[in-house]
Amino acid sequence: MRGEETLYLPGMDHAGIATQNVVERELAKEGLTRHELGRERFVERAWEWTKIYHDRIADQTRRLGVSCDWTRERFTLDEDLSNAVRTAFVRLYRKGLIYQGSYLVNWCPRCESAISDLEVIPVEREGRLWVIRYPVVNGDWDGPRYEWTSGRWAEGATEFIEMATTRPETILGDTAVATSPEDPRWRDLVGETAVLPAIGRRIPIIADEAVDPGFGTGAVKITPAHDPTDNEIGIRHDLPAIDVMTDTAEMNEQAGPYAGQDRYECRRNIVEDFEKEGLLVRVEAYTHSVGTCERCHTDIEPRVSTQWFVRTKPLAEAAMNAVREGETVIVPKREEERFFHWMENIRDWCISRQLWWGHRIPVWHCGGCGEHTSGMTDPTECPHCGSEELHQEEDVLDTWFSSGLWPFSTLGWPDTDAPDYRRFYPTDMRETAYDILFFWVAREMMLGIEMTGQSPYSTVYLHGLVRNENGEKISKSMEDIDEYDPLDIIDAYGTDALRYTLMTSSTPGLDMNLDPRRLEGARNFANKIWQAARFVLMNTSLEDVAGFEAPSASMDLRLADRWILSRLNRLIENVDRLFESHQYGEAGRQINDFVWSEYCDWTIEASKVRLYDEEVENRVPVAVLLHVLETSLRLLHPFMPFVTEAIWQALPGETKEGDALIVAPWPEADGTLLDDEAEESMALLMDLIRGIRNRRAEYRVTPGKRIPAMIASPDAGDVLAKQQDVLCALAKLDPERLAIEESMEPPSQAATIVVGRTTCYLPLAEMVDLEEERERLSEELRDVEGRIAHSKELLAGPFAERAPEHVVQRERDKLEDLKTERVELERRLETLG
RNA sequence: GGGCGGUUAGCUCAGCUGGUCAGAGCGCCUCCCUUACAAGGAGGAGGUCAUAGGUUCGAGUCCUAUACCGCCCACCA
Numbered sequence: 001m002r003g004e005e006t007l008y009l010p011g012m013d014h015a016g017i018a019t020q021n022v023v024e025r026e027l028a029k030e031g032l033t034r035h036e037l038g039r040e041r042f043v044e045r046a047w048e049w050t051k052i053y054h055d056r057i058a059d060q061t062r063r064l065g066v067s068c069d070w071t072r073e074r075f076t077l078d079e080d081l082s083n084a085v086r087t088a089f090v091r092l093y094r095k096g097l098i099y100q101g102s103y104l105v106n107w108c109p110r111c112e113s114a115i116s117d118l119e120v121i122p123v124e125r126e127g128r129l130w131v132i133r134y135p136v137v138n139g140d141w142d143g144p145r146y147e148w149t150s151g152r153w154a155e156g157a158t159e160f161i162e163m164a165t166t167r168p169e170t171i172l173g174d175t176a177v178a179t180s181p182e183d184p185r186w187r188d189l190v191g192e193t194a195v196l197p198a199i200g201r202r203i204p205i206i207a208d209e210a211v212d213p214g215f216g217t218g219a220v221k222i223t224p225a226h227d228p229t230d231n232e233i234g235i236r237h238d239l240p241a242i243d244v245m246t247d248t249a250e251m252n253e254q255a256g257p258y259a260g261q262d263r264y265e266c267r268r269n270i271v272e273d274f275e276k277e278g279l280l281v282r283v284e285a286y287t288h289s290v291g292t293c294e295r296c297h298t299d300i301e302p303r304v305s306t307q308w309f310v311r312t313k314p315l316a317e318a319a320m321n322a323v324r325e326g327e328t329v330i331v332p333k334r335e336e337e338r339f340f341h342w343m344e345n346i347r348d349w350c351i352s353r354q355l356w357w358g359h360r361i362p363v364w365h366c367g368g369c370g371e372h373t374s375g376m377t378d379p380t381e382c383p384h385c386g387s388e389e390l391h392q393e394e395d396v397l398d399t400w401f402s403s404g405l406w407p408f409s410t411l412g413w414p415d416t417d418a419p420d421y422r423r424f425y426p427t428d429m430r431e432t433a434y435d436i437l438f439f440w441v442a443r444e445m446m447l448g449i450e451m452t453g454q455s456p457y458s459t460v461y462l463h464g465l466v467r468n469e470n471g472e473k474i475s476k477s478m479e480d481i482d483e484y485d486p487l488d489i490i491d492a493y494g495t496d497a498l499r500y501t502l503m504t505s506s507t508p509g510l511d512m513n514l515d516p517r518r519l520e521g522a523r524n525f526a527n528k529i530w531q532a533a534r535f536v537l538m539n540t541s542l543e544d545v546a547g548f549e550a551p552s553a554s555m556d557l558r559l560a561d562r563w564i565l566s567r568l569n570r571l572i573e574n575v576d577r578l579f580e581s582h583q584y585g586e587a588g589r590q591i592n593d594f595v596w597s598e599y600c601d602w603t604i605e606a607s608k609v610r611l612y613d614e615e616v617e618n619r620v621p622v623a624v625l626l627h628v629l630e631t632s633l634r635l636l637h638p639f640m641p642f643v644t645e646a647i648w649q650a651l652p653g654e655t656k657e658g659d660a661l662i663v664a665p666w667p668e669a670d671g672t673l674l675d676d677e678a679e680e681s682m683a684l685l686m687d688l689i690r691g692i693r694n695r696r697a698e699y700r701v702t703p704g705k706r707i708p709a710m711i712a713s714p715d716a717g718d719v720l721a722k723q724q725d726v727l728c729a730l731a732k733l734d735p736e737r738l739a740i741e742e743s744m745e746p747p748s749q750a751a752t753i754v755v756g757r758t759t760c761y762l763p764l765a766e767m768v769d770l771e772e773e774r775e776r777l778s779e780e781l782r783d784v785e786g787r788i789a790h791s792k793e794l795l796a797g798p799f800a801e802r803a804p805e806h807v808v809q810r811e812r813d814k815l816e817d818l819k820t821e822r823v824e825l826e827r828r829l830e831t832l833g
Numbered sequence: 834g835g836g837c838g839g840u841u842a843g844c845u846c847a848g849c850u851g852g853u854c855a856g857a858g859c860g861c862c863u864c865c866c867u868u869a870c871a872a873g874g875a876g877g878a879g880g881u882c883a884u885a886g887g888u889u890c891g892a893g894u895c896c897u898a899u900a901c902c903g904c905c906c907a908c909c910a
Contacts, residue, residue: 122907129910164910178910212909220910229908288909334837338905341836345906435905471903505846510838511904515845517859524858524872535869583849589857604869612868690876697876703865794890799852802890807852814853 001634001666007424009410010061011074012054016358016399017111017119017295023049023357039356046357060486065495065641067662072420074410076402077359084409085359085402086376088451092310093363093374097450098351100363100372102306104224104231104241105350106291109249109263110298113354114307116398117347118438120300122289129286130168130271131217133160133279134177134194137202148198148257153277161186161194161205162281164216166288167226168274169266172198172255173244176222177205178233180213197279198270199256208233225304241304247354249301263301308352308361308395315446316343322445322455330460331582332509335434342438349443351398358396365391404443407456416452427457434462434509435473461582464511466502473511489519496640497522503639504588525592526643529636532600533647536625539611540652544622548654551624553672559685559723560606561624562678567598568628572669575635588639595632602686603628609729626655631667681719685727688720688760691753692731695762699751708737712744713758720758746831752777754824756817774832781825784818791815 023046024034034042054075061068074081092098105114135141135157146152161177177194179186190207203222210233211220224234224241234241244255251258251266258266274280291300320343322328323336330336352361363374368387373379381388402409408425412418426448430441441460448456465473474484489498500522506512551557551565571594578587607625610616630651633644641662648661658664692709701707709731713720720727721740728735746752750761751773791811794800800808 166910210908210910215909222910227908227910229910232908338837341906438905507847513845515859517845520872521858524870527872528870531870531873533869538869578849581849586847586849589847593857600870601874605874694876697864700864703875704867797890799890803852807891810853 001637001662001664003665005423007072007420007427008066008068009072009074010058010066010068010070011076011406011410012057013076013399013403013406014050014358016353016355016396017113017115019046019050020355020357021111021295034356042356063487063490063495065499067641072410074406076399076406076409080412081402081405081409082359084405084413085397086362087414088405088409088447089362089397089401090374090376091451097311097314098308099311100306100308102304103309103350104228104302104304105307107247107249107301107303107305108293108296108298109245109247109301110296111293111355112247114305114350114352115293115295115300116350116400119294120291121294121297123292124287125290127166127286127288127290129164129166129216129284130274131162131164131281131284132168132171132197132274133162133281134197134203134221135160135279136189136205137193137195143195143202144200148200149273149276151276151278153197154279159189160279161189161219162217163219163221165221166286167267168270169251169258169263170223170226170244171196171221171270172251172258172266173223173225173242174203174221175201175224175234175239175242176203176237177219178208178211178222179205179219180211181207181209183207183211183213183218185217186219197274197277198258204237204239206233206237208236226302228302231302231304243304245301245303307350308363308393310349310351310401312346312349312446315450316346316442318449319343319442319445319455322449328445328455328458328460331462335437335460335462335509339437339442342442349398351401352393352395353398354394355396358399359402361393361395361397363393365393367391400439400443401447403440404447405451407444407448408452413452425452425456426454429459429461430457431461431463433465435465437462462509464506464509467511467513489514493519493523494526494642496526496643499641500525500588500639504585504592507585508582525596526640528596528600529632529640530643530647532595532604533629533650535604536622536629537650539618540622540626541618544618545626545652545654548623548626548652550627551620551673552670553675555620555623557620557624559678559681559719560603560726561620562673562675563682564598564603564624564628565673566675566678567594568631569669569671569673572631572635572667576669591632591635591639595636599628599632605730606726609725626651630655633661634664634667637661637664681716684716684755684758685720685723687755688753688758689727689731691755692733692760692762695751695753695764696732699764701764704732706732706734708763709733709739710744710747710750710761710763711738711740711758712742712746712761713740714742716758717742746828748831752824752828754780754821754828757820759824759828770832774829777825777829777832781822781829784822784825788815788818788822791818 020034023042026049027034027037027045037045076085089098106117106120107113108115135154136159137143138159140158141156144153146155163177165171174196179190186205189205192205193202194205195201196203206222210229211218222230222233222239224231224239225243226245231241233239242254244251245263246252249263251261251263253259255261255266258270261269271280291302292298293300320340323330323339330339363372364379364382365372366382366384366387367389368382369385371382371384372393373383378392379390382390405413407427407430408421411421411425413421413425415421430444432441437460444456448454467473468484472478475481478484486498497519501514501518502512504522505515505518549555551561557565571590574590575587578584578590604625607621610621611618630648633648637644645661648656648664656664688711696707706728711717711720717740724735724738724740727733728738746761747763749770750763753760753762791814795808795811795815799811
């Protein structure tokens with residue numbers, strides 16, 4: 001609408017681990033595992049599933065009215081995107097930013113794959129803390145002489161070292177026991193040797209800074225292959241890391257007597273055996289957090305394994321610079337802190353997954369020399385030794401690796417001359433929920449800058465999450481996600497209502513709950529505009545729009561016209577300012593307020609005076625109605641594209657520019673139509689009308705019954721006189737019995753309305769209960785007096801000198817008005833006795 | 834253990850850079866099927882803006898604590 005070339009490119013990623021899990025779940029229903037099916041056929045199944053869900057997601061997107069360019073739709077497994085993935089991988093590989101190594105990773109025994117730190121969800125568990133002891137080799141005892149589980153395994157041992165653990169099954173992989181360097185309890189044992197129960201391995205007792213002397217017994221078992229801290233300690237002390245589990249977290253041959261048992265089965269058994277051997281000191285209840293798989297919720301097993309990593313430090317540094325220097329701005333600002341914190345503490349990114357669904361890592365291992373090689377074309381012989389015994393890496397890449405290239409891989413990159421890439425990269429805005437800042441945005445920033453030299457976008461706009469009634473975030477991987485299909489909401493309330501609600505019930509970065517009452521309200525709003533448009537069109541004749549001109553300050557406009565045009569232009573200014581600062585919700589609410597209250601309730605109602613009067617020329621009022629409606633539609637279009645477009649299409653051609661609202665020019669504020677005087681006068685008129693309606697309601701005057709009124713106004717008499725017809729129509733006054741003077745003698749039996757310097761009397765004769773009227777006026781007087789006192793106090797104090805002049809002046813004006821009101825109220829009370 | 838967010842009318846939530854900001858919708862009360870709209874119109878009632886201090890002429894709006902609720906990071910066995 002602003003005339004700028006805009007690309008909104010739709011597409012999807014292949015969601016590697018999530019898709020693989022879903023497909024495996026489907027296979028399970030058929031009694032099959034992926035291994036039984038084989039890689040090739042499994043991938044075929046994944047493609048089938050992907051196609052079904054692609055169509056479903058695309059349909060949802062279309063019905064949401066997302067106006068993107070479907071001719072450019074992309075999928076991360078498309079040939080060109082796969083080419084981009086390979087290019088990026090090879091470049092990083094050659095630059096030494098990708099390496100293979102054996103490190104401790106998060107292993108999901110159900111997915112049978114490594115996952116990244118971000119994919120591990122910590123969950124609080126009521127667990128146990130087992131305090132156990134290992135015998136120490138000394139002069140009296142130099143090792144077990146009986147079988148494990150004989151009950152005599154530790155017979156003869158005289159010295160023990162005690163420690164606490166939450167995971168007894170990992171004992172089998174222990175390669176040391178550690179204490180804090182300055183712990184007096186165990187100081188003498190440091191340097192000695194303990195014997196690992198069950199296995200009989202001799203392990204050193206060491207001292208390390210990482211051990212907290214304040215926790216447990218001050219000593220800790222060290223399992224470098226199954227615990228992050230232990231792994232680091234292991235590296236520091238050059239300890240072996242013994243993996244005691246299989247890919248599915250069963251105990252392997254390293255687990256001695258427990259080989260073949262599930263890790264939890266092993267835990268139960270080994271605790272029992274410890275007890276039997278007199279090595280279990282005590283058991284405590286203990287709540288701690290356990291890492292679980294984001295996708296399948298299985299407990300993660302930290303495990304040393306050979307994986308591929310991206311060296312993230314240099315990439316993170318560049319990404320942080322882009323944000324520091326303002327090349328990319330994150331909205332809301334506070335999210336930048338989270339971004340920096342994460343980037344500063346980033347660890348190398350494990351990008352290999354032992355899955356079948358995804359981009360297979362373009363690395364070939366040589367059976368001859370053991371080296372590996374990577375390149376844009378598949379090698380036929382090893383460049384290191386010439387051997388033809390090459391085998392491609394089985395692992396696939398983390399989905400986020402390919403998703404991280406999205407801002408440019410979709411635009412033709414690596415061809416930097418590709419027209420779309422030249423035109424649209426770097427992009428303007430990355431809009432997403434804040435939960436994906438690290439997963440995706442951070443990776444896009446790192447890979448984008450590394451690959452293209454430019455940050456992929458200038459603004460990252462982070463909105464909140466939609467949560468359900470339990471406060472859980474609604475995401476497509478939820479078990480009962482079908483309960484939250486946007487299409488159901490669209491069927492019930494309409495797309496416009498859903499969009500409007502999503503945009504107006506949130507504020508940047510804060511979560512929202514989708515309240516059905518809001519959806520209903522939004523639907524009603526859409527209906528309201530529809531009805532308003534119907535009214536305007538019903539009252540528009542061909543003559544009215546012949547030679548239509550948008551209302552301008554030079555036209556012969558009445559107060560209500562000048563007022564609504566002034567309000568409209570103020571609204572345009574506000575909406576522009578709010579859009580600029582990403583306050584979309586506030587913009588939507590203001591448009592709603594304007595359309596519903598100011599346009600429908602006042603402008604349209606006031607216009608009826610003229611439209612229904614045969615004597616009056618309709619051209620100008622109709623022009624104003626049409627213009628304000630048409631402009632409002634344009635403002636509202638981003639929020640409610642369907643209803644606004646439908647109405648807009650029905651408007652007479654003379655009143656609009658362009659073939660469709662979606663490409664009509666965005667409204668521009670016209671400063672010449674801002675009119676403080678009109679706004680002030682209209683405010684008086686409106687207050688007066690509200691006051692009269694209020695009294696009518698209180699005195700139960702028959703609705704629609706015309707009543708007399710007397711208005712005394714020293715300064716607004718002319719304005720009100722000119723608006724007599726509007727006043728009479730909206731307040732249901734009898735024009736024959738309406739008097740407007742500078743001042744007048746108040747009638748005895750009348751209800752009184754005081755608005756600033758203007759006083760209105762409604763001589764309601766027998767209807768007025770004098771006692772009630774007195775009470776009501778007294779109450780009003782008390783209120784006014786209180787406000788006067790407050791205002792005087794304020795003006796007498798330091799406020800008068802310290803506050804800005806215009807603020808002080810406003811307070812003085814307010815005081816003057818209050819004083820006038822007080823005089824009127826007092827006079828009135830006097831006449832009432 | 835750090836860090837962040839929330840706490841405003843009965844309910845769900847807005848309130849940008851401190852000065853008509855005490856608001857909206859729903860609900861509630863009273864009227865009204867008036868020729869755009871009952872998915873509506875008119876008029877009402879309803880909140881010491883979590884608590885305690887502080888800064889300021891002036892604070893839902895800034896600062897400091899506290900209390901709940903939620904989230905994010907973190908190697909406490």
